[in-house]
Amino acid sequence: MQFEPGAFAGELVSQMGTAGPERVDLFRHLAEKCTAQRAKVSMQVDGNSVAPDAPESWPENWRRVEIGLSKSPAMVNTESSEDNNAELQLWTRRFTGLVFALVPVEETSQSLIENAEGLPEGSVLRVEVNRYERSRINRAACIEIxxxxxxxxxxxxxxxxxxxxxxxxxxxxxxxxxxxxxxxxxxxxxxxxxxxxxxxxxxxxxxxxxxxxxxxxxxxxx
Structure with missing residues (x-):
């Protein structure tokens, strides 16, 4: 699996390079978890290989980034598609966790409030609420770690x-x-x-x- 933002993702890559210490620490933990289970996590910044588990060595001012995850041999059961699907979902989830650990993501949800004060009877007010505390990314990362x-x-x-x-x-x-x-x-x-x-x-x-x-x-x- 490979994550390589395109030519027009300069701002995204720049923000990944300035991710806060909590997100960087999360990336390191997830990378170590994958490595401990015999997977290989690779990372390149501006064309140079860097150590995923040594963020202190990462350069500043990112312009390009590539993150890869490979698992060989994968635990595949040729007699059970369910086992195969579960294995694929497991490593896809872990790879997604690695990427989103550095990607600036804010999860939001919309709540509906009926008969809000100051609005006519039967009206509905739509409110957008920050749901960082219920982030699916953080939950998945917690379980992985x-x-x-x-x-x-x-x-x-x-x-x-x-x-x-x-x-x-x-x-x-x-x-x-x-x-x-x-x-x-x-x-x-x-x-x-x-x-x-x-x-x-x-x-x-x-x-x-x-x-x-x-x-x-x-x-x-x-």
Whole structure:
């Protein structure tokens, strides 16, 4: 898989080169995760190869960038198209995570408010809301980095429910969303953690939420 922006993507490439430390750290973590599973992550900036896991060595003022991911041999089961599709989706998701870790992306959603104050009866007001706290990219990155096993009790939906539970887990904000400022950039490495439904519910039984260590202590009767 290869990501190579075209000739008219100069501004995009420039912004990728000035990504904040949280996004760069996320890229490094994802690259290390891929490498640990025998995949090769390649990266070129302005025609020169750079180390994906050493952002301190990256040049400034990017004009061109190429990001590649190769996995050989891939785990392919010729007798099961489902296994093949799952393998392809896994590495496609990881490659997409690598790219979007550096690409400036802001996820938005639109909410509808009926009978908003000051508008006629039955009217609808459309409001665009910043949804950084629910970013699908950050959620996927958290699971890729930390895995889909509860960090508090080691519960695995895949082990309990089979294939239907594969990759499923709740993602918990270590710092409540309500306490994050509007300009805060969520770091999936440190700000998000995978929890099962039970531990996630317990975490929010208190404000501020229980920490991982406190949830573990509660499970042990502490």
């Amino acid at each position: 930390h895995g889909a096993v509860c960090k508090a009790c080691d519960f695995s939906f895949a082990e309990a429910y089979g294939p239907v539970g594969e990759g499923f887990i709740h993602v918990h904000h270590v710092t409540p969303v309500s306490m994050l400022g509007p300009d805060y950039t969520v770091n999936p490495c440190t700000d998000l953690v995978p929890l099962c439904a039970n531990c996630h519910a317990i975490a929010h039984r208190r404000t501020p939420p229980f920490t991982l260590d406190e949830i573990r202590a509660l499970r042990q009767g502490g």
